Amino acid sequence: MTRLFNDPSTFTEDMIAGFAAAHAEHVREVPGGVVRAHRPARPKVAVLTGGGSGHYPAFCGVVGPGFADGSVIGNVFTSPSAAQARSVAVEADSGAGVLFMFGNYAGDVMNFGLAARQLTDEGIPAKTFAVTDDIASAPAEDTSKRRGIAGGFTVYKTASAAAEEGASLDEVVRVAEHTNARTRTLGVAFAGCTLPGHREPLFTVPEGRLGLGLGIHGEPGVSESDLATADELARTLVEGLLAERPEGAGSRVAVLLNGLGATKYEELYVLWGSVARLLAEAGLEPVRPEVGELVTSLDMAGCSLTLTWLDDELERLWLAPADSPAFRRGEVAAATGPAAAARDTPEPRAAAA
Known part of the structure; x- marks a missing residue:
């Protein structure tokens, strides 16, 4: 149960205010979400993550x-509006265009798409990309209907690293497409999550059972089975992902073992021991695996496993330095400009010729 709140109707706004106050060195609150506290020293593609709140550290925790x-932040498990997306984009734009990245959900696709069209008409090139990593949500021959869940973390990371290197908007989109095509996720739930102000969870799982193929907005799994040992669960997850290994993929993989909010780190490490052994037996080599909470669902009990099959380009981008409130890797060069002052929303620019 989500116990700490003032007014459930302002839960997201209160969370954003507290988050920005706690991480002022990284982020600044703007209407609709947050942007980096410091503007880039030179124009770069602005990569904006987005979706409903309730998933921390996705999406705002990786701004930096x-x-x-x-990050464009909607109410809990609710798509942000097009106005929110446009507002954050105007604040983040540094002159090289904007890429909105989000999970493949109808509301997000519609609202971010509308914002991108508005921005482009105003002279700010903008594109969208929807992640489709959840193998349980649609068959392999219909991947465009798959949801985006924890695998979005890897897609966002590689695309963001490409933008940091100075790639063009089209190139950043290409990296996102390439990463997404090589990313697969499968998750399980042991118990549902509860929205702020509610007393009952969005779904329940019978005692001693687990739901396979959950969503991250409180959607139950697509099937149920007996709650297994860590070894048995690891085998279910690994075998499910290996069955969808991309054609021509190599042996090096980025791996995320993601806790959904109420599964403790100690439990995840028990499971990781089994997962690591099975990956080795399958001839796969994890590259800087991440075990912990990356894309949560409030207080849902459960976890997911993500594999991204790497090539040389994706491995470089996966390992590239980053410095954000919830994810740090290596040492980021001091390439940022001055602190970003709040700006009035500009008048719409003339459409590009």
């Missing part, structure tokens, strides 16, 4: 050098 330039 080497990762996202901003």
Whole structure:
């Protein structure tokens, strides 16, 4: 149960205010979400993550050098509006265009798409990209209908690193497409999550059972089975992902073992021991695996496993430095400009010729 709140109707606004106050060195609150506290020293593509709140550290927790330039934050499990997306984009734009990145959900696709069209008409080139990593949500022959869940973290990271290197908007989109095509996720839930102000969870799982193929907005799994040992669960997750290994993929993989909010780190490490052994037996080599909470669902009990099959380009981008409130890797060069002062929303620019 989500116990700490003032007014459930302002839960997201209160969270954003507290988050920005706690991480003023990284982020600045703007209407609709947050942007980096410091503007880039030179124009770069602004990568904006987005979606409903309730998933921390996705999406706002990865705003910072080497990762996202901003985050558009909707109410809990609710798509942000097009107005919110446009507002954050105007604040984050540094002159090289904007890429909105989000999970493949109808509201997000519609609202971010509308914002991108508005921005482009105003002279700010903008594109969208929807992640489709959840193998349980649609068959392999219909991947465009798959949801985006924890695998979005890897897609956001590589695309953001490409933007940090100075890649063009089209190139950043290409990296996102390439990463997404090589990313697969499968998750399980042991118990549902509860929205702020509610007393009952969005779904329940019978005692001693687990739901396979959950969503991250409180959607139950697509099937149920008996709650297994860590070894048995690891085998279910690994075998499910290996069955969808991309054609021509190599042996090096980025791996995320993601806790959904109420599964403790100690439990995840028990499970990781089994996962690591099975990956080795399958001839796969994890590259800087991440075990912990990356894309949560409030207080849901459960976890997911993500594999991204790397090539030389994706491995470089996966390992590139980043410095954000929730994710740090290596040392980011001091390449940012002055602190970003609050700006009035500009008048719409003339459409590009």
